Amino acid sequence: DQQVKQNSPSLSVQEGRISILNCDYTNSMFDYFLWYKKYPAEGPTFLISISSIKDKNEDGRFTVFLNKSAKHLSLHIVPSQPGDSAVYFCAAIEGGSNYKLTFGKGTLLTVNP
């Protein structure tokens, strides 16, 4: 039973354009959401997060949007760069459990020069 879903296994965009990665969740108890990036042979690296009390968080080229009513969040990367090519994982934390990350299956982003 997937509580965090990333329905797009892969995404390909041109350098300089916007990349939009989507994530849906089913557990209403989730109140904190994170995006991790993973290169081959490395562990996941934290990218950006958002609390459920917000609907947007921005950090440089990366912006995460949260739509609680739709149980949907998205990661926008603008402009996309070839170095952004990696697997992106959406993760969520349940209120009262500040350590257990529930991950989606990931989306492979390829940014073409």
Added chain:
Amino acid sequence: DAGVTQSPTHLIKTRGQQVTLRCSPISGHKSVSWYQQVLGQGPQFIFQYYEKEERGRGNFPDRFSARQFPNYSSELNVNALLLGDSALYLCASRSLKGLSSYNEQFFGPGTRLTVL
């Protein structure tokens, strides 16, 4: 500063054997978590240890166990290995400013376990 380190990098075992994986957290981090990532899936939570005590456990059988040492390093043990235990095992550490805070978890590169 060194990040989270894990050993060994790769491991090949046969069904029924036992395996021990090791993790050293970032200096000053007292919390260690273990995750299993099967090919094509996202990481799945196995255990969390804080101050040498188990603070959380995921939906894994009793064949999986772990412990944390006084220096905050940790070991994950898996007994009676099954083919389905083949996965990347990730360790993550974090600094707890308070048990209620969502501090970033830093992941190690993982141990690739293959069970034949």
